[in-house]
Amino acid sequence: MNYRGWVWIAVPAVLAVWAPLLWAGTETVIxxxxxxxxxxxxxxxxxxxSSGGALYxxxxxxxxxxxxxxxxxxxxxxxxxxxxWSETPILNFAxxxxxxxxxxxxxxxxxxxxxxxxxxxxxxxxxxxxxxxSGTWTETxxxxxAGGNDGANPYAGLVQTGGVLYGTTYNGGSSSDGTVxxxxxxxxxWSEAVIYTFTGxxxxxxxxxxxxxxxxxxxYGTTYNGGSTHSCATVGCGTVxxxxxxxxxxxxxxxxxxxxxxxxxxxxxxxxxxxxxxxxGALYxxxLAGGANGDxxxxxxxxxxxxxxxxxxxxxxxxxxxGKEPRAxxxxxxSGVLYGTTTLGGANGCGTIYSYNPSTSxxxxxxxxxxxxxxxxxxxxxxxxxxGGVLYGTTYSGGANxxxxxxxxx
Numbered sequence: 514m515n516y517r518g519w520v521w522i523a524v525p526a527v528l529a530v531w532a533p534l535l536w537a538g539t540e541t542v543i544x545x546x547x548x549x550x551x552x553x554x555x556x557x558x559x560x561x562x563s564s565g566g567a568l569y570x571x572x573x574x575x576x577x578x579x580x581x582x583x584x585x586x587x588x589x590x591x592x593x594x595x596x597x598w599s600e601t602p603i604l605n606f607a608x609x610x611x612x613x614x615x616x617x618x619x620x621x622x623x624x625x626x627x628x629x630x631x632x633x634x635x636x637x638x639x640x641x642x643x644x645x646x647s648g649t650w651t652e653t654x655x656x657x658x659a660g661g662n663d664g665a666n667p668y669a670g671l672v673q674t675g676g677v678l679y680g681t682t683y684n685g686g687s688s689s690d691g692t693v694x695x696x697x698x699x700x701x702x703w704s705e706a707v708i709y710t711f712t713g714x715x716x717x718x719x720x721x722x723x724x725x726x727x728x729x730x731x732x733y734g735t736t737y738n739g740g741s742t743h744s745c746a747t748v749g750c751g752t753v754x755x756x757x758x759x760x761x762x763x764x765x766x767x768x769x770x771x772x773x774x775x776x777x778x779x780x781x782x783x784x785x786x787x788x789x790x791x792x793x794g795a796l797y798x799x800x801l802a803g804g805a806n807g808d809x810x811x812x813x814x815x816x817x818x819x820x821x822x823x824x825x826x827x828x829x830x831x832x833x834x835x836g837k838e839p840r841a842x843x844x845x846x847x848s849g850v851l852y853g854t855t856t857l858g859g860a861n862g863c864g865t866i867y868s869y870n871p872s873t874s875x876x877x878x879x880x881x882x883x884x885x886x887x888x889x890x891x892x893x894x895x896x897x898x899x900x901g902g903v904l905y906g907t908t909y910s911g912g913a914n915x916x917x918x919x920x921x922x923x
Contacts, residue, residue, distance in 0.1 A: 538879055538880060538922055538923060539922070539923060540866075540880050540882075540889055540890075540920055540921070540922045541920060541921045541922075542888070542889055542890060542912060542913075542918045542919070542920050543591070543593075543598040543918075543919050543920060543921055544591060544598055544600045544918060544919040545888075545912035545913035545914055545916070545917075545918050546572060546575065546912060546914065546916040546917045546918065547914050547916060548574070548575050548584075548914060548915075548916040549575060549584070550575075550576065550577050550578050550584065551602075552575055552576070552587075552600075552602065552916075553571075553572030553574070553575035553576055553584075553586065553587035553589055553602060553916075554572055554573070554574040554575030554576075554583070554584065554916040554917065555572055555573045555574045555575070555909050555910065555916055555917050556570055556571065556572045556573070556894075556895065556907040556908075556909065556917050556919070557571075557572075557573050557615055557894045557895060557907075557909055558570065558571055558614075558615065558616055558617040558618075558670065558894070558895045558896075558907070559617050559841075559895040559896045559897065559898050559905075559906065559907060560591070560898055560905055560906075560907060560919060561617060561618050561619070561620055561898065562620075562898060562900050562905070563620055566592075566593065567590055567591065567592050568590070568591040568592075568598075568905065568919065569588065569589070569590055569591075569618050569620065569625055570588070570589055570591075570617075570618065570907060570919070571586060571587065571588050571589070571614040571615075571616075571617075571618065571627060572586050572587045572589065572614075572917070573586050573613045573614065573615060574586055574613070574916075575587055575916065576602055576604075576605035576606060577605050577606070577607065579607065579608050580608060580612060580613070584605070584606075585605070585606035585607060585608045585611070585612035585613060585629075585632060586605075586606045586612055586613050586614050586629070587602045587603075587604060587605050587606065588602070588603050588604040588614070588618070588625065588627070588643060589601065589602050589603060590603050591919060598919075600919075603643065603650045604643055604650060604652055606629060606632065608632045609632065609633070609634070610629075610632065610633065610639065610641065610652060610654055611628075611629030611631070611632040611633050611638065611639035611641055611654065612629050612630075612631045612632030613629060613630045613631050613632070614627055614628065614629045614630065615628070615629075615630040615667075615668045615669075616628045616630075616667065616668060616669045616670030616671070616680075616723065617670035617723065617895075617896070618670060619670060619671050619672065619673050619678070621673055623644055623645045623646065624642055624643065624644045624645070625642070625643040625644075626640070626641070626642050626643075626655075626671050626673065626678060627640070627641055627643075627670060627671065628640050628641070628667040628668075628669070628670060628671060628680060629641065629667075630666050630667060630668050630683075631666065633654065633657040633658065634657040635657055635658060635659045635660055636660075637657075637658040637659060637660035637664075637665035637666060637684075637685065638658045638665060638666050638667050638682070639654050639655075639656060639657055639658065640654075640655045640656045640658075640667065640671065640678070640680065640696055640703075640705075641653065641654050641655060642655055655678075655696055655703040656696060656703060656705045658682065658685065660684070660685055661685065662685070662686060662687050662707065662710070663685065663692070663694070663705060663707060664682030664684070664685035664686055664691065664692035664694055664707060665682055665683075665684040665685030666682055666683045666684045666685070667680055667681065667682045667683070668681075668682075668683045668721050669681050669720065669721060669722050669723040669724075669787075670723045671696075671723070672723055672724050672725075672726045672732075674726045674728070674729045675729040676698060677695050677696065677697050677698070677729075678695065678696040678698075679693065679694070679695050679696075679708075679724055679726070679732065680693070680694055680696075680723065680724070681693050681694070681720035681721075681722070681723065681724065681734065682694065682720075683719050683720065683721055683737075684719070686707065686710040686711060687710050687712075688710065688711065688712040688713060690710075690711040690712060690713035690717075690718035690719060690738075690739065691710075691711045691718060691719050691720050691736070692707045692709065692710050692711065693707070693708050693709040693720070693724070693732070693734070693756060693763075694706065694707050694708060695708050708756070708758075708763040709756055709763050709765050711736060711739065713738065713739045713748070713749070714738070714739045714740060714741075714742050714748060714749040715739070715740070715767070716739065716752070716754070716765055716767055717736030717738070717739035717740060717749075717751070717752035717754055717765075717767060718736055718737075718738040718739030718748065718749065719736055719737045719738045719739065720734055720735065720736045720737065721735070721736075721737045721784075721785055722734060722735050722784070722785065722786050722787040722788075722842065723787050724756075724787070725787055725788050725789065725790060725796075727790065729758075730757060730758040730759075731755065731756070731757050731758075732755070732756040732757075733753065733754070733755055733756075733768075733788050733790070733796060734753070734754055734756070734787065734788070735751060735752065735753050735754070735784040735785075735786070735787060735788060735798060736751055736752045736754065736784075737751050737783050737784065737785060737801075738750070738751055738783070739751065739752055740752040740767065740770030740771055740772065741770045741771075741772050743772065749770070749771075749772065750770070750771040750772025750781075750782040750783060750803065751770075751771045751772070751781075751782065751783050751784045751800065752767050752768075752769065752770050752771065752784075753767075753768045753769045753784065753788060753796065753798065753814060753821075754766065754767050754768060755768055768796075768814060768816075768821040769814055769821055769823055771783070771784065771800060771803065772803070779803065779804060779805055779825075779828075780803065780804075780810070780812070780823055780825060781799075781800030781802075781803040781804055781809070781810035781812055781823075781825070782800055782801070782802040782803030782804075783800055783801045783802050783803070784798055784799065784800045784801070785799070785800075785801040785839075785840045785841075786798060786799050786839070786840060786841050786842030786843075786896065787842045787896075788814075788842065789842060789843060789844065789845055791845060791849070791871070794815075794816065795813055795814065795815045796813070796814040796815075797811070797812070797813050797814075797826075797842075797843055797845070797851060798811075798812055798814075798842050798843070799811050799812070799839040799841070799842055799843065799853060800812065800839075801838055801839065801840060802838070804825065804828035804829060804830075805825075805828035805830075805831065806828050806829065806830035806831060807830070808828070808829040808830035808835075808836075808837035808838060808857075808858065809828075809829045809830075809837060809838050809839050809855070810825050810826075810827065810828050810829065811825070811826045811827040811829070811839070811843065811851075811853070811869060811876075812824065812825055812826060813826055813871075826869055826871075826874070826876070827869060827876045829855060829858065830858065832876075832878065834858070834859055834860040834865075834878065834881060835858055835859075835865070835878060836854075836855025836857070836858040836859055836864060836865035836867055836878070837855055837856075837857040837858030838855060838856045838857045838858070839853060839854065839855045839856065840856045840894045840895075841853055841854045841856075841893065841894060841895050841896045841897070842896055843869070843896075844896055844897050844898070844899055846899050847899075849870070849871060849872065850868055850869070850870050850871075851868060851869040851870075851871065852866070852867070852868050852879075852897050852899065852904060853866075853867055853868075853869075853896070853897065854866055854867070854893040854894075854895070854896075854897060854906060855867065855893075856892050856893060856894055856909075857892070859878075859880075859881030859882060859883065860881035860883070860884075861881055861882065861883025861884060861887075861891075862883060863881070863882035863883030863887060863890070863891035863892060863908075863911060864881075864882045864883070864891065864892050864893050864908070865878055865879070865880060865881050865882065866879040866880040866882075866893075866897070866904070866906070866922055867879055879922070880922060882908060882911065883911070887910070887911035887912070887915075888911070888912065888913055889911065889912075889918070889920070890907075890908030890910075890911040890912050890917065890918035890920055891908055891909070891910045891911030891912075892908055892909040892910045892911065893906055893907065893908045893909065894907070894908075894909045895907045902923060903921050903922070903923045904921065904922040904923065905919070905920070905921055906919070906920055906921075906922070907919050907920070908920065
């Protein structure tokens with residue numbers, strides 16, 4: 514990583530968490546979305562990078578005049594030449610093929626795979642493939658969700674292992690609490706199978722985030738609702754779960770139920786993002802709400818003797834100009850340092866970039882969005898991408914035109 518302007522210090526854990534530090538670094542907007550029919554608008558999810566260094570992502574709106582004039586969203590490509598990035602929409606959704614893509618893309622060779630949260634034949638979302646050949650991108654709808662037992666509204670992106678795609682739906686399933694599904698490739702055509710149906714509240718409900726594939730037979734994930742219920746949270750405060758395949762049968766285990774402290778939810782509430790795993794097998798994630806200040810948490814789950822326990826690493830809103838409401842999860846850089854974003858908070862109320870070093874328990878506020886009239890972007894919803902010492906990300910709004918940005922930070 515480029516450590517320009519960084520000073521690493523070892524300090525006591527309490528001081529490290531509570532000290533209102535803002536580390537030196539540079540944020541650069543490499544693209545501002547223009548909105549409308551010729552461009553995308555409002556990216557909610559991270560960009561992914563090809564082996565050649567191109568960036569690919571989605572916007573929830575833009576790319577047309579349908580969907581009440583907002584457009585049904587786009588898939589875009591960004592390439593760099595001489596230090597200048599250029600953006601090209603490679604797919605404008607029309608509604609019938611899906612709309613409002615709310616999940617990150619998966620790259621596999623010359624293909625991109627993703628989901629749309631609405632649209633398709635049944636208006637309950639789709640899974641799609643974009644394949645590049647001879648200078649042309651061709652879209653194929655792999656599956657139209659029907660809104661019944663097969664699930665509805667996949668807000669999360671897909672993961673691929675063993676040639677099979679796996680994902681989650683926020684709604685649908687036999688109990689309308691969401692599903693985990695698989696998509697198996699041809700021949701003769703892609704087929705969908707529900708490998709788990711959430712029944713809520715005890716086993717979780719409404720997964721909003723993608724799965725973490727520990728192997729082809731073990732997945733970890735989060736549900737936004739479900740788990741423990743209270744008089745003030747009758748749908749539950751969310752869960753972290755494990756799915757394991759044994760002899761062809763998938764079974765779910767709830768590793769942690771948020772809101773176990775009752776209505777205060779000091780342990781966190783409503784995980785919106787996925788979990789990530791370090792080399793020791795510990796899981797890290799964020800909750801959108803809860804914590805000591807009600808503004809969300811950064812947490813760690815560790816296992817001992819078959820029991821998982823939670824540690825709150827940071828309650829957002831704890832320091833001056835701290836971030837609030839992290840919708841994204843964290844990423845783990847090669848150094849072991851965690852990086853993430855918050856959608857709100859910061860010096861200007863437009864969200865932040867932060868880091869957390871598990872070795873020193875040091876939480877650092879790196880950047881506050883919303884400066885200079887929000888030309889630098891506002892409201893990052895998405896996880897960050899780390900590549901070559903640079904963090905890449907998106908903001909849902911702000912930028913030169915108010916429709917969001919793609920940015921770098923280093």
